[in-house]
Amino acid sequence: xxxxxxxxxxxxxxxxxxxxxxxxxxxxxxxxxxxxxxxxxxxxxxxxxxxxxxxxxxxxxxxxxxxxxxxxxxxxxxxxxxxx
Numbered sequence: 523x524x525x526x527x528x529x530x531x532x533x534x535x536x537x538x539x540x541x542x543x544x545x546x547x548x549x550x551x552x553x554x555x556x557x558x559x560x561x562x563x564x565x566x567x568x569x570x571x572x573x574x575x576x577x578x579x580x581x582x583x584x585x586x587x588x589x590x591x592x593x594x595x596x597x598x599x600x601x602x603x604x605x606x
């Protein structure tokens with residue numbers, strides 16, 4: 523086995539190893555990290571809507587149609603993301 527073969531083998535294994543690391547990182551990101559991020563994002567939207575519309579929600583007259591629709595939409599979106 524010549525030196526040229528060893529150099530080529532080392533280069534090929536380095537490239538294959540890099541591709542394996544990249545693909546496994548992308549799979550990890552798409553499988554675990556992004557769903558957690560989206561869940562936290564939706565929870566933040568729900569918290570914002572609740573605090574922004576707190577005066578409307580807590581009045582004796584109840585919620586307005588617009589506020590209840592936004593809250594329902596955010597809760598439904600959260601449920602859908604958690605069910606995936």
